Amino acid sequence: MRVSFLVGEVLRGLRRNVTITVAMILTTMVSLTMLGGGLLSVRMADKTGEFFASRIELRFYLDDDVSKNDQDCSQEPCKSLVSDLKKSNGVVSVQFLNRDAALKEAQDLFKGQPTMAEYVTQTPLPASLRVKMTDARDYPRVLDEFGKRKGIKFGTNDKEIVDRMISVFDGLRNAAFGLAIVMALAALLLIANMVQIAAFTRRTEVGIMRLVGATRWYTQLPFLLEAVVAAIFGSILAVGALLLARPMVIDKVLGQLFDENVFPRITGSDIANVALTIAPIGIVFAALTAYATLRFYVRE
Known part of the structure; x- marks a missing residue:
């Protein structure tokens, strides 16, 4: 009975605040996609460093x-x-x-x-x-x-070139992380706003439940689960966006460099590792934000 009540409350809450729910899902998706892009940039920089480390040479050009x-x-x-x-x-x-x-x-x-x-x-x-x-x-x-x-005219060190190349990826990573932080802040504010609105629209029924003996945690759990469900959908969409970005963006832009072994290729395994990182982050932060909102702003 309790499980069916919670499921029903979560579904009703998501339908009742559908515009905010959709906005939160999309914002979570964008922020996690940007975070995933930053993590892929880190992975590519690491792979590039490892790739060229085995090919680095010191060259002395003779006179x-x-x-x-x-x-x-x-x-x-x-x-x-x-x-x-x-x-x-x-x-x-x-x-x-x-x-x-x-x-x-x-x-x-x-x-x-x-x-x-x-x-x-x-x-x-x-x-x-x-x-x-x-x-x-x-x-x-x-x-x-x-x-x-x-006998030596001059010498060159390939490591300096590799370091410059890796610094480019570091710059891309920092930019992606910066945008991800902004989008994550927007997502957190939307989650907090959604929880407050959901609690406000159902304040009467929540009050009745409290009068008949329901605990505060039991009455507020549906609101927390709504935020988690929205974050799950946002995480799934973010993972899908990263999977689509590989053939549609990464391979198109850098495909020739991959084929000519200028850079190591981003693989499905790399994207899977990033997905396993960003999905739990999105869900956990959504749950924590919802809990903090209920704790400090919703007093019913």
């Missing part, structure tokens, strides 16, 4: 004399550079690319861009030494140690 006259790094100073780099603490491998190998690599890189491919064909490229290390934090040390050695 024109070495690039022109030493095709297999068997002469000085190239030979000594390779030997000393391999002895350096934390170095995993050192790879020498002569001018011809550098040209072939550049042509492969720009094979879809004829103008750039023709430009690199006509431009003599320097030979280079590519160094991989166990810890990316050691690259600056090796760059400083070998960057001014004889």
